[in-house]
Amino acid sequence: MLTVQGLDVAYGRAQVLFGVDLVAPAGDLVCVMGRNGVGKTTLLKAIMGVLPVRSGRVLFNGRDVTGLKTHQRVSLGLGYVPPGHPTFPQLTVGENLQVAAEAAGAASRGAVDEALDLFPALRGLLRRRAGFLSGGQQQQLAIARALVSRPKMLLLDEPTEGIQPSIILEIEEAVQRLHRDLGLAILLVEQYLELALRLADRFVILDAGEVVRSGERTELQDPSVHALLSV
Numbered sequence: 526m527l528t529v530q531g532l533d534v535a536y537g538r539a540q541v542l543f544g545v546d547l548v549a550p551a552g553d554l555v556c557v558m559g560r561n562g563v564g565k566t567t568l569l570k571a572i573m574g575v576l577p578v579r580s581g582r583v584l585f586n587g588r589d590v591t592g593l594k595t596h597q598r599v600s601l602g603l604g605y606v607p608p609g610h611p612t613f614p615q616l617t618v619g620e621n622l623q624v625a626a627e628a629a630g631a632a633s634r635g636a637v638d639e640a641l642d643l644f645p646a647l648r649g650l651l652r653r654r655a656g657f658l659s660g661g662q663q664q665q666l667a668i669a670r671a672l673v674s675r676p677k678m679l680l681l682d683e684p685t686e687g688i689q690p691s692i693i694l695e696i697e698e699a700v701q702r703l704h705r706d707l708g709l710a711i712l713l714v715e716q717y718l719e720l721a722l723r724l725a726d727r728f729v730i731l732d733a734g735e736v737v738r739s740g741e742r743t744e745l746q747d748p749s750v751h752a753l754l755s756v
């Protein structure tokens with residue numbers, strides 16, 4: 526479903542990704558792993574067209590999307606939750622969702638309700654400004670907002686980072702439900718092996734901007750994988 530071929534990405538003169546290849550099949554949950562600063566966030570941004578690529582291609586459902594703008598990729602079915610649970614802090618929870626629904630147009634009909642079904646706690650907070658929510662609640666809102674465009678594949682950048690433990694569990698359960706019950710394909714940036722072992726079908730490990738290992742979930746138990754993730 527999503528294929529990344531030979532992706533090179535640079536910030537000015539500093540190249541950060543080197544020939545990254547990745548395949549995320551329809552319906553699978555693929556974890557992108559690796560230590561801090563290896564290029565995970567950069568990879569997701571390049572897939573979404575938030576950053577330009579120096580060379581390489583991004584194919585989604587057989588279509589070359591490398592030259593498309595981010596909103597066009599969203600229209601084709603790529604949903605994106607950037608790191609740091611971003612929301613519009615001055616808008617209420619309801620308004621945050623409404624803005625996403627308006628951007629998505631007719632495709633989003635009923636989608637706000639479905640997104641709220643996934644995070645029922647947000648229903649009681651619809652009138653609260655997003656900036657007053659806890660980090661975990663903001664992350665739930667950020668995921669709900671991405672779902673409003675009814676993506677076929679969701680790109681999630683460290684959704685549990687900096688979130689209090691009680692809400693981490695809710696977010697993990699929501700990701701499970703999206704994947705296992707609703708069959709949504711997910712590309713998840715996640716540093717924690719335990720979480721990847723519970724959620725992933727497949728994994729990719731980056732090191733210094735290159736893919737150094739990829740495989741099935743069971744291979745995550747391999748000591749050589751641990752060595753690539755430990756600091």
Ligand SMILES: Nc1ncnc2c1ncn2[C@@H]1O[C@H](COP(=O)(O)OP(=O)(O)OP(=O)(O)O)[C@@H](O)[C@H]1O
Nearest residue numbers: 536539541559560561562563564565566567568716
């Ligand atoms: N805007 C930027 N300008 C220049 N260099 C950047 C920029 N953003 C990131 N980098 C550098 O690119 C490299 C990859 O960063 P990136 O955020 O993609 O890594 P990451 O694996 O997601 O790290 P983390 O787990 O800490 O989020 C790092 O060396 C980082 O310092």
